[in-house]
Amino acid sequence: MQSGGIPQPRLPVPTIAESMFSSPGLSLAPPTGRMAQIGRDLETSDGKSRDEEYDSKSGSDNLDGGLGDDKEVGNPKKKKSRYHRHTPLQIQELENLFKECAHPDEKQREELGKELSLDNRQVKFWFQNRRTQMKNQLERHENAVLRQENDKLRDENMMIRESVKSPICRNCGGTPLPGELSLEEQHLRLENAHLKAELDRLCVFTGKFMGQPVSIMANSVPPPMLNLTGFGIGTDFGGGVQSGLPVMGMDRSVEKSLLLDLALAAMDEFLKMVQCNAPLWVPSMEGGRELLNYEEYLRVFPRCIGAKPAGFVTEATREEGMVIINGLALVETLMDSNRWAEMFPCIIARATTTQVIFNGMGGTKNGALQLMHAELQVPSPMVPVRDVNFLRFCKQLAEGVWAVVDVSTDGIRENQTGLAYVKCRRLPSGCVVQDMPNGCSKVTWVEHVEYDEGAIHQLYRSLINSGMGFGAHRWIATLQRQCECLATLMSSSIPTGRNIAAITLSGRRSMVKLAQRMTKNFCVGVCASTVHQWNKLCAGNLAKDVRVMTRRSVDNPGEPAGLVLSGATSLWLPIPPHRVFDFLRDERFRREWDILSNGGPMQEVAHIAKGQDPGNTVSLLRACAMNPNQTTLLILQETCIDAAGSFVVYAPVDIPAMNAVMNGGDSSYVALLPSGFAIVPDRFCGGAHTSNGSYRVDGSLLTVAFQILINSLPAENMTMEPVETINNLISGTIQKIKAALHCEN
Known part of the structure; x- marks a missing residue:
């Protein structure tokens, strides 16, 4: 990094409204309009969809011939498509690679084709069909969950309607006078108004996941007992942890919506801090490092986790470096608490995933959202361990470009039973990972925290405040050393x-x-x-x-x-x-x-x-x-x-x-x-x-x-x-x- 600041990465980074939930998402009703046309386009010549055809043959068939070969020379009639049935060994090897990488590049497809005696085109079509099948299975599962929730809500709403039709006086047990409302009915009306407002909010979030507006569907989905399970939030499709810690006095669905809102705001702030240079980032007097202009930061960004606590100091650093690791592999490592701790053994003393809110879309970590806990350390008894609870959000910004952001949840979950006094808060921090042609990745790391320096020995205070202890410089240096070690051992x-x-x-x-x-x-x-x-x-x-x-x-x-x-x-x-x-x-x-x-x-x-x-x-x-x-x-x-x-x-x-x-x-x-x-x-x-x-x-x-x-x-x-x-x-x-x-x- 040069002293003039980190060069602005030339990344095709869209705005939050355009990119955060641009991938195909959830379906609350049969597709119409453009979605219906896409479904019709996926149908084969004999009237069966690609997904149904794939399911009927268990992924063992593949088109023999490429796109553009439908017509023979001199024959205007379409050539009948021929299918090639894969052997069980070929299917097993293809499935094993699909679990590791759902989007293999040209070189990987060629190597796999040579090993399995398949053409590059056949391998390519197999992976296309497999991705289509996984996406359709996910959408069918989400629609089934939505239908179950709708049926449950409809039944409960009918029960509430019946109870309102025949109210009972709390004093005498008889029928109340006309025009009087029972306490139960007043409570239900207030609760329905609150749930209707919450439903409006959730429809906005669901529209971002689906990429199109979602109607409230007031007639078919009554508001009582609404939660976020039907929207894919809190549903674990990949065996994730589901033992979330409830917040005292807060409904689980309301908490999850607040966490999702916090993740979106944190991603927006983090991407701006990655892209902006002066006057937000200014060179330090020591040279080779950057300092955050805190006055400019307060002017540009709203405080997504509240005001800085009294007595806390701010530490903000940014660093960029080349790492010997594939971008997708690095993202998978960051989203797995055990692998994350193994990659940074001298920084992370302990890391756990508290709750998986959303496990990603399309079999990838795009849109993955999870609560985590970590203990971060500097090798000295004079610096206390930083105990942080935070939300980690992953988003694919473009092909080969990923962003992973962390933000503390103590402001939302501060009433949780047993939560100790917070000594460190993690403001939007994380990394942008961009694949490079040579198999390496360019990583831009931002660390931004607020902490109580009272427990830090005077000998280490200047070092910690400069970012040399917990800052982006140390994360990048450790990542480069660990990846080089892994490459050498492999x-x-x-x-x-x-x-x-x-x-x-x-x-x-x-x-x-x-x-x-x-x-x-x-x-x-x-x-x-x-x-x-x-x-x-x-x-x-x-x-x-x-x-x-x-x-x-x-x-x-x-x-x-x-x-x-x-x-x-x-x-x-x-x-x-x-x-x-x-x-x-x-x-x-x-x-x-x-x-x-x-x-x-x-x-x-x-x-x-x-x-x-x-x-x-x-x-x-x-x-x-x-x-x-x-x-x-x-x-x-x-x-x-x-x-x-x-x-x-x-x-x-x-x-x-x-x-x-x-x-x-x-x-x-x-x-x-x-x-x-x-x-x-x-x-x-x-x-x-x-x-x-x-x-x-x-x-x-x-x-x-x-x-x-x-x-x-x-x-x-x-x-x-x-x-x-x-x-x-x-x-x-x-x-x-x-x-x-x-x-x-």
Whole structure:
């Protein structure tokens, strides 16, 4: 990104009214007009629709011949269409690809045709017919749901009419005087007026889904008991989560309509923030970054989630980058909470899908709407975890162009039982993903949040406020590094060079998977996420800014059983971050700070590259025994580096277990207790100033964390001796690092 701001992407982005719900949607009645003409066009020569014809043959038939070949040369009569019946194996392979990609490109169709002995034209027609079938099945299902709702509402309305015809006096039980209205009738009339207004609102939303106006149908669909199920909202067609949390004092249908309205407003604001440059986005003084002109933002955009709470500060960033991943695959990852957390393991401590409101249209994520919860983290005990509840909305803007937007729902769901005080609100944020010809994607990311900085340590406040901790810069950098790692592991060729030990392809993947679990657990232990229930200890003999926590590990195959003690702290060093990272990851300097080295050298026995940068690796180190009484120790180490920061994480491992992993065995049963370092570049705070305080030296924010097993019996009570041990371990390691880097103070 250049300092002048992000170039405006040349995307064919329509307005919200034109594009948000432009795909074929729901049908409340038999099609008329243009929709009826489209239905007639889909009929075949023998009077059967393509969908009926496909259903009768289970997708096993395909036209033999292409479009434009209906007439023979010299023969004005139409050539009779011939059909080709696919084999069960061909159908199975076609269905498997359809589940992964409903719109294969020319290259994919050619490759599939060669594998199945089919022409490119036959593969193309099969996918066209399959998409048509899925769309028609979805519409038939939605119409059936609508008919059921209409019948139910009609019956309930008749019951209400009968009760109004024969009212009963509440005082005497007899017939009320003429002209008097019972309380029940007054309540029903008020409720009917409210439901009629809600029905008008829902018809507007349904029209956006269908792409054409929808009448109120007052005679056929009475207003009582109206909800959004019949409109496809809240209906799960793909096995999504349906355990939504109700709002106290708010009808479910009303809540869903408010959430849909919020999603539309958030998408509109987000797309404008992606496209606009100055005066909304202005270059920062540091260069290479952009800052949001907050006054201009308040002038242009209405507050879709309400006014900023008192004491909150604003953080807004925008970043653009190329990523080695297909756009559709990235969208699928973002809409799956588990895959989303795996893609950003150092940022997302926990992610869950609370409720799927709409699962998309036409078998894709276009129009998908879901409630989510996430815990976002920065690897430091001085920065609290950001706990956010938000709505995620996905929309296809054009062919190969997708937008995914998040917005907090705390303003709508603030009366929910048990909801804690909100410390962070997510304003419209997300990414626009555009497919590129080389198989990569161009991603434009916007992060916009409001948060309470009172709980953040003074050492990290400037860094977080600048967006380097949770901003778009870090999301893009992490995404690029993770996608490069996945592309490297998917390659069938095993790199040569530093592969000291012979590791199979499956062994490489198993070993990297184990290392990624180790790094994720390291971050969770530093930040005290609710993934594990940590208990903070308050001891008077702890060093300043050192946090110590405990938790009991029981029946967890990935950890040793017992009482786990974790200690972590962060400090500022007047050393460039790349120099700190290179020092800590180099096994030759390990003896200068690592107690596990036993004061001797370490040897690298295995090395797996995870990308082009030599700092992104997984290594297996062996501590050389200095005397016959010492046992040989193996250490698994993962190092990660990108533009947003770096990690050096390690853990002792069992030799037989690692031999099994290197041969492709299951790594989920290898017990680990990770320790290590997180390094963040810092130019905004620290301890180095000139005499007048106007200049600050570039440095690093270093987080040091250790986890140790106190005992193997979880029921035993802990003494203060282990706390003193881990406190001395942290302080001693920091002093050794400072001495080696010549930055004692």
